[in-house]
Amino acid sequence: DAGVTQSPTHLIKTRGQQVTLRCSPKSGHDTVSWYQQALGQGPQFIFQYYEEEERQRGNFPDRFSGHQFPNYSSELNVNALLLGDSALYLCASSFRSQETQYFGPGTRLLVL
Amino acid sequence: AQTVTQSQPEMSVQEAETVTLSCTYDTSESDYYLFWYKQPPSRQMILVIRQEAYKQQNATENRFSVNFQKAAKSFSLKISDSQLGDAAMYFCAPHSGYALNFGKGTSLLVTP
Numbered sequence: 691d692a693g694v695t696q697s698p699t700h701l702i703k704t705r706g707q708q709v710t711l712r713c714s715p716k717s718g719h720d721t722v723s724w725y726q727q728a729l730g731q732g733p734q735f736i737f738q739y740y741e742e743e744e745r746q747r748g749n750f751p752d753r754f755s756g757h758q759f760p761n762y763s764s765e766l767n768v769n770a771l772l773l774g775d776s777a778l779y780l781c782a783s784s785f786r787s788q789e790t791q792y793f794g795p796g797t798r799l800l801v802l
Numbered sequence: 803a804q805t806v807t808q809s810q811p812e813m814s815v816q817e818a819e820t821v822t823l824s825c826t827y828d829t830s831e832s833d834y835y836l837f838w839y840k841q842p843p844s845r846q847m848i849l850v851i852r853q854e855a856y857k858q859q860n861a862t863e864n865r866f867s868v869n870f871q872k873a874a875k876s877f878s879l880k881i882s883d884s885q886l887g888d889a890a891m892y893f894c895a896p897h898s899g900y901a902l903n904f905g906k907g908t909s910l911l912v913t914p
Contacts, residue, residue: 725902732907
């Protein structure tokens with residue numbers, strides 16, 4: 691039974707560029723949440739997708755957007771990258787939007 | 803946003819001994835879930851234990867148990883018979899709405 695998968699594992703971008711991160715949920719899960727974890731901090735909630743719609747959003751600007759596909763996989767897009775966007779981006783999946791969340795290995799984004 | 807406080811930035815325990823990690827939080831909700839996650843150096847976020855706030859009985863998962871005090875909004879994690887593989891960053895994460903709200907974490911060192 692495959693767990694949560696994320697791609698790519700690492701990414702290097704320059705300021706002003708755009709990036710797309712991808713996540714496939716655990717088998718049987720229909721909900722995907724995204725978190726940003728800066729070095730030395732706990733993860734911060736970005737948003738959650740359920741039934742292809744954004745259900746809740748954290749305190750992140752509109753430069754952060756997402757999408758969920760009919761197969762429940764999800765993308766996180768970040769436009770106009772800033773140095774401060776450098777972080778580990780974690781995807782978590784769950785069955786229904788309030789159940790236990792299981793995390794993927796993360797994508798490490800470095801913005802130069 | 804919900805505030806989560808982990809007052810111990812670092813803790814140390816000897817192998818086979820017991821250690822308790824503390825967590826306090828604030829919430830206006832009456833029914834919610836609480837979680838402890840561990841994050842080893844690989845930065846993979848791993849579920850340790852889950853507690854439902856409506857349950858009076860404290861959750862137990864093998865060597866891991868919690869002391870949940872709902873009125874005091876306290877949720878501590880006890881690790882018994884500590885093993886070298888328990889060394890990691892531990893995050894307390896109450897669930898609010900659809901999001902997990904993470905504390906800043908406690909770094910646990912396990913010495914032989």
